[in-house]
Amino acid sequence: MSSCIEHWAKTFTLLALTVSTPSSLIAKANEGWLFLVEQVSGERLIKYVEDLVAFKTRYALSGGANFSAKYLYRYFSTLRGFNVSFHLFPLPLEDRRVGLNVVACKPGVRESAGHILLFAHYDSVSNDPYASAPGADDNASGVAVMMEAAYVMSLYDWNRTLIFTAFSGEEIGFIGSSAWAKENEDLLKNVVGGVCLDGVGRGETVSIMYADEQSKALADLTLNVSIMLGFKDFREVASVLGVEGSDSHVFLERGLKVIRLWDEDATSIHSPLDLPETLYPNRLVETCKVITATLHLLLTESFKDLYPGKTVKLKNEGARSLLLAAVLASSPTFLLIYTLLKWRKRFPSSQRWVKTTLTAYISGIDSPFIFDQPSNHKLSKDEILGSLRCRNEH
Numbered sequence: 001m002s003s004c005i006e007h008w009a010k011t012f013t014l015l016a017l018t019v020s021t022p023s024s025l026i027a028k029a030n031e032g033w034l035f036l037v038e039q040v041s042g043e044r045l046i047k048y049v050e051d052l053v054a055f056k057t058r059y060a061l062s063g064g065a066n067f068s069a070k071y072l073y074r075y076f077s078t079l080r081g082f083n084v085s086f087h088l089f090p091l092p093l094e095d096r097r098v099g100l101n102v103v104a105c106k107p108g109v110r111e112s113a114g115h116i117l118l119f120a121h122y123d124s125v126s127n128d129p130y131a132s133a134p135g136a137d138d139n140a141s142g143v144a145v146m147m148e149a150a151y152v153m154s155l156y157d158w159n160r161t162l163i164f165t166a167f168s169g170e171e172i173g174f175i176g177s178s179a180w181a182k183e184n185e186d187l188l189k190n191v192v193g194g195v196c197l198d199g200v201g202r203g204e205t206v207s208i209m210y211a212d213e214q215s216k217a218l219a220d221l222t223l224n225v226s227i228m229l230g231f232k233d234f235r236e237v238a239s240v241l242g243v244e245g246s247d248s249h250v251f252l253e254r255g256l257k258v259i260r261l262w263d264e265d266a267t268s269i270h271s272p273l274d275l276p277e278t279l280y281p282n283r284l285v286e287t288c289k290v291i292t293a294t295l296h297l298l299l300t301e302s303f304k305d306l307y308p309g310k311t312v313k314l315k316n317e318g319a320r321s322l323l324l325a326a327v328l329a330s331s332p333t334f335l336l337i338y339t340l341l342k343w344r345k346r347f348p349s350s351q352r353w354v355k356t357t358l359t360a361y362i363s364g365i366d367s368p369f370i371f372d373q374p375s376n377h378k379l380s381k382d383e384i385l386g387s388l389r390c391r392n393e394h
């Protein structure tokens with residue numbers, strides 16, 4: 001009897017996958033996933049959570065937030081192929097002080113192939129935020145999953161660019177992510193999918209939340225991956241409130257395909273009781289495996305297959321490219337003008353990229369930096385920038 005149920009469950013699962021994702025795609029992707037998901041380590045995930053909680057508080061207006069940012073900067077700097085930078089943004093009501101986002105970018109081999117964005121806020125909050133805000137589930141869990149996924153993805157080079165961002169200031173109004181998004185509008189035009197991890201360490205299930213039809217394609221994909229990996233606790237939820245309840249809000253607003261993973265467990269968040277011992281280690285491992293395998297698909301497969309019929313722009317790309325190629329081939333002048341226009345268009349965006357995201361490049365992680373200051377010492381943005389030696393990465 002039970003084998004009969006299993007048989008039908010299996011058939012149903014395969015059918016469901018075939019409907020939304022071509023079976024050949026899944027079979028092909030499976031080969032690539034296996035090695036990657038096996039690299040995910042539960043021990044490391046727990047260690048990252050404990051490291052973050054050890055700062056006592058990561059409240060955005062506290063010194064603990066800066067220590068956490070330095071820890072994350074150090075970590076991402078050890079990973080193969082990642083460029084790491086601080087992104088500075090003004091803190092409200094804190095004259096002359098800035099908050100820090102940590103941006104870790106692994107450039108794709110084919111720069112034009114589109115970027116994938118994974119993000120989690122590292123700041124925490126509680127009713128006594130300067131003294132104790134451990135934020136194990138909210139959101140050391142999401143940051144830990146992002147850290148481990150970054151390690152696994154660092155083992156290979158990919159066609160598309162991966163951008164991992166640890167935002168601060170989520171708990172005081174998404175101010176870190178808002179500032180970063182505002183200064184990186186051009187970069188965001190190339191982002192073809194964004195995944196927000198916020199609270200993924202506890203609860204009965206993990207909700208894969210989306211807020212519009214185009215993002216549903218990304219949610220479908222992630223859910224299919226969880227099914228393929230044999231995990232039963234993931235479910236897809238249409239929830240505008242859920243997506244708007246975290247940094248994902250900022251990217252939804254800008255029309256990106258974006259989903260948020262959340263365990264929907266709010267029992268001890270925003271309190272000193274949000275501690276590592278209340279997390280489910282297996283939940284972290286499963287979430288990280290799902291994320292890693294989903295990233296693998298996003299980095300290796302064609303978006304037409306991954307987002308079937310949902311994105312008009314991508315669907316028409318083939319025909320447009322053919323027409324363009326025909327026009328360019330017909331005249332060397334057209335080719336020259338096209339190339340010049342392309343470069344002119346591209347130049348300001350790469351300048352802005354250098355100016356904003358990579359503003360705070362540090363030449364070495366041991367160089368003197370604001371973290372050596374007492375936490376109540378107020379530094380201006382200019383002072384901080386002055387203490388950083390900008391590095392030319394080439």
Ligand SMILES: [Zn+2]
Binds near residue numbers: 121139170198199246
């Ligand atoms: Zn949160």
